[in-house]
Amino acid sequence: MSSTDISLNKDVHHAHDEHDHHHDQNFFEKYIFSQDHKVIAKQFLFAGIFWGFIGGFLSIIFRLQLGWPEATFTFLEPILGNWIVNGKLDPEFYLALVTMHGTIMVFFVLTAGLSGTFSNFLIPLQIGARDMASGFMNMLSFWVFFLASVVMFTSLFIETGPAGGGWTVYPPLSALPQAISGSGLGMTLWLISMALFIVSQLLGGVNYITTVINLRTKGMSMTKLPLTIWSFFLTAILGLLSFPVLLSAALLLIFDRSFGTSFFLSDIYIAGEALANTGGSAILFQHLFWFLGHPEVYIVILPTFGIVSEVIATNSRKPIFGYRAMIGSMLGISLLSFVVWAHHMFVTGMNPFLGSVFMFLTLIIAVPSAVKVFNWLATLWRGNIRFTTAMMYAVAFVSLFISGGLTGIILGNSALDIQLHDTYFVIAHFHLVMGAAAFFGMFCGIYHWFPKMFGRMMDEKLGFIHFWLTFLSAYLVFMPMHYIGIAGFPRRYYSWTGFDAFNTFTDLNSFISIAAILGFTAQLIFLFNFIYSIFKGRRATANPWHSNTLEWTTPVNPGHGNWPGEIPTVYRWPYDYSKPGAPEDYIPQNVPFSQTQSSNLPYERDLE
Amino acid sequence: MSTSTTLEEPKTGTWDGGNEPLKASYGKLMMWFFLLSDAFTFGAFLIVYGLSRHSHLPYTGRPEDFQFSTEWWPIPEKVFNAFPGFHGVDLPLAFVALMTMILILSSVTMVLAVEAGHRMDKNDVQKWLLWTILFGGTFLGCQAWEWTHFITGTDEGMLMADGTRVFGANMVMNQYGPPLFANLFFFITGFHGFHVTVGWILLVIAFISTVNGVYHKRGHYEMVEKIGLYWHFVDLVWVFVFTFFYLI
Numbered sequence A: 001m002s003s004t005d006i007s008l009n010k011d012v013h014h015a016h017d018e019h020d021h022h023h024d025q026n027f028f029e030k031y032i033f034s035q036d037h038k039v040i041a042k043q044f045l046f047a048g049i050f051w052g053f054i055g056g057f058l059s060i061i062f063r064l065q066l067g068w069p070e071a072t073f074t075f076l077e078p079i080l081g082n083w084i085v086n087g088k089l090d091p092e093f094y095l096a097l098v099t100m101h102g103t104i105m106v107f108f109v110l111t112a113g114l115s116g117t118f119s120n121f122l123i124p125l126q127i128g129a130r131d132m133a134s135g136f137m138n139m140l141s142f143w144v145f146f147l148a149s150v151v152m153f154t155s156l157f158i159e160t161g162p163a164g165g166g167w168t169v170y171p172p173l174s175a176l177p178q179a180i181s182g183s184g185l186g187m188t189l190w191l192i193s194m195a196l197f198i199v200s201q202l203l204g205g206v207n208y209i210t211t212v213i214n215l216r217t218k219g220m221s222m223t224k225l226p227l228t229i230w231s232f233f234l235t236a237i238l239g240l241l242s243f244p245v246l247l248s249a250a251l252l253l254i255f256d257r258s259f260g261t262s263f264f265l266s267d268i269y270i271a272g273e274a275l276a277n278t279g280g281s282a283i284l285f286q287h288l289f290w291f292l293g294h295p296e297v298y299i300v301i302l303p304t305f306g307i308v309s310e311v312i313a314t315n316s317r318k319p320i321f322g323y324r325a326m327i328g329s330m331l332g333i334s335l336l337s338f339v340v341w342a343h344h345m346f347v348t349g350m351n352p353f354l355g356s357v358f359m360f361l362t363l364i365i366a367v368p369s370a371v372k373v374f375n376w377l378a379t380l381w382r383g384n385i386r387f388t389t390a391m392m393y394a395v396a397f398v399s400l401f402i403s404g405g406l407t408g409i410i411l412g413n414s415a416l417d418i419q420l421h422d423t424y425f426v427i428a429h430f431h432l433v434m435g436a437a438a439f440f441g442m443f444c445g446i447y448h449w450f451p452k453m454f455g456r457m458m459d460e461k462l463g464f465i466h467f468w469l470t471f472l473s474a475y476l477v478f479m480p481m482h483y484i485g486i487a488g489f490p491r492r493y494y495s496w497t498g499f500d501a502f503n504t505f506t507d508l509n510s511f512i513s514i515a516a517i518l519g520f521t522a523q524l525i526f527l528f529n530f531i532y533s534i535f536k537g538r539r540a541t542a543n544p545w546h547s548n549t550l551e552w553t554t555p556v557n558p559g560h561g562n563w564p565g566e567i568p569t570v571y572r573w574p575y576d577y578s579k580p581g582a583p584e585d586y587i588p589q590n591v592p593f594s595q596t597q598s599s600n601l602p603y604e605r606d607l608e
Numbered sequence B: 001m002s003t004s005t006t007l008e009e010p011k012t013g014t015w016d017g018g019n020e021p022l023k024a025s026y027g028k029l030m031m032w033f034f035l036l037s038d039a040f041t042f043g044a045f046l047i048v049y050g051l052s053r054h055s056h057l058p059y060t061g062r063p064e065d066f067q068f069s070t071e072w073w074p075i076p077e078k079v080f081n082a083f084p085g086f087h088g089v090d091l092p093l094a095f096v097a098l099m100t101m102i103l104i105l106s107s108v109t110m111v112l113a114v115e116a117g118h119r120m121d122k123n124d125v126q127k128w129l130l131w132t133i134l135f136g137g138t139f140l141g142c143q144a145w146e147w148t149h150f151i152t153g154t155d156e157g158m159l160m161a162d163g164t165r166v167f168g169a170n171m172v173m174n175q176y177g178p179p180l181f182a183n184l185f186f187f188i189t190g191f192h193g194f195h196v197t198v199g200w201i202l203l204v205i206a207f208i209s210t211v212n213g214v215y216h217k218r219g220h221y222e223m224v225e226k227i228g229l230y231w232h233f234v235d236l237v238w239v240f241v242f243t244f245f246y247l248i
């Protein structure tokens, strides 16, 4: 065992020597148009953090409006220009804000930022590959995403404003430029940006899938893969099969908007004038959208399933409980996620029988989800828990996932959904189970793999403060929303003070807004910690968490090609923590059984 | 477990890593997965077609009395019955059958090109690629004619309630039936045609590279194989498009 440790720590501070075997790369090849998966991962991470702050900032603006509907916000005038008149937010701008907040968070942060970062960074490192199957396509994937980002970002600054029809862009609202100003140029840019985004996702996705299939190192069978890899693999498959359907919907919508077709339009009067469109169906768009949309929520959450499993096992110093059940439940969730989309459409006039079929399928998802939760808890149970920042995020993830998942079971009942649909109850549900949980998973991953990414540690004290503030504000923001949601408080309303029923919630709404501002401010601590640690953080060792997976067998700053010498061979699964009889409480995957006689089990190799 | 050599060695089964478990290079796998996702794009369009059509009334009268009308979905044989050079003759589906034949032929020649690649026979690859390019180009030409005819329309057009006549088709209106009929025709055959065009350009590039001996120097004709996969896929999609638009 100790022999591996020595080889692990050998090249600690000589990372630059690595480039000897490569031709000299100039600045552009190395940092901008890089084909190295680690650099591309960081590019996605930086882009994701950038978008995260934009998306968060937009939500603070609309939370101000919701929390203090009667107030005037003259101090925002320098930033918002014509969107704010005499301190009053333009109602259509409010709609644009929620639309862009949703789009940015779901797609640009929690899809591209999350999968883009961790799939890129961890797949080659953890399966023992020098790089992705195609470095070039990987680079292309980032740059197409970058282009999509530029288009989306530009749309924030155009005169008629960005898209305003909600992140789900339902027609006819989104299809008719004359409907609201947000359905004009802003919507066109939204569609262009999303089409590019989908192309980027597909380029990335085929790469992740083929890399996992073809580039695993010797001995790395599918059942020795860390759960992270399984989760990224399934995420990529979900994306590959569902994003094309959104592409179809987007293309059809583009035609309806720009070329006079009637795919989603029929019998519409606007400003007292009848439109020529006939024969189309707006509901059809919803079906296409949610065929992507529901798998999409799992595209967001699956990677964090993997990250959290890995971090919980490592920091409980225990094998993950139910490794195969974890894989099985992820497979089950992935499969089911394709057949439940209509639970978003219970109140569209759907046949009640069909509704009950979708209700049944939806509620089945609770089973594999519960299996995962039980396994995480069982892994924690009587573990030697080390509360690193990453670990706290992982545990909090489980908490948020439970809280948000429970309300999913309520919403999944088609009869209850009649009351709850389009209220703040839904907002609370998905912000806990997807929004907050995925963000926590992402933070968990960043704190955990930061040493491998940048060769330095993040500050634990700042991490601790960041964690508690974020955790508290997440619950303080979303818990009260359940309450007002059950009372029928509708989502996407600019102003609710005109309704007597909702006036009693003024205090609660201000409270939520204050908590949201607190939570947003706490992210500045993270930003500071992140940037500061890149340059000034404590230097990391090669395997600071005493982890088993292969990425920790590389030098502190792995060069292009990841391992200076030969790629390690894999002998065991990644969760040999605290194995009875072993001298240390971890045995990395590349240690052969011949070196661990003292801890080998008699039936060791039959278990593989 | 018994001897130390088995402890020293990792397992070496099909899925135990260090190999290509599906016996396909990463490039080919990528093409397969791309095609899988593209199949979902087309699948979505065809479902839109099916549902849109289902929400329109079918024509219920006798076929001989069929008239174009926005009230019902037209009978395909009555729409696609023209043939270049046979103006005014009723040849239901003859032209599209010919187009389909040509496209299928191009798939056959593509198979032969890939097979020649396996044999590293540069001349044969060249020959069969050229045939494929020829057939593919002819298909695109046929489609251009078909579209032109569809857009200009027939001599009679469609009689409207106010006594005027509508000729041909555009995105807003068409002489054959409800607007969606032409919308879907343009969109789906157009999207397919776009795929064929892309494939055709790839074929031309592959042909030029073959002539220049690029693949021969590389030692394998895998690029031809990958383009072949794409080409067969596009053909297969056509079979579905053909069935949906022309047969049902």
Ligand code: HEM
Binding pocket: A168, A297, A298, A300, A301, A343, A344, A362, A363, A365, A366, A369, A405, A406, A407, A408, A409, A410, A411, A412, A413, A417, A420, A421, A422, A426, A429, A430, A433, A434, A435
């Ligand atoms: C036990 C599992 C779950 C069930 C039964 C469930 C059920 C539902 C239902 C029925 C709705 C529709 C509510 C409505 O609009 O009236 C909904 C909305 C939503 N759920 Fe879940 N859910 C579950 C887990 C999740 C997970 C794991 C995620 C994400 C990671 C998620 C993300 C969302 C999102 C984003 C929406 C709202 C989308 C929108 O309308 O803008 N859900 N959920």
Ligand SMILES: [Cu+2]
Binding pocket: A293, A294, A297, A340, A341, A343, A344
């Ligand atoms: Cu859903």
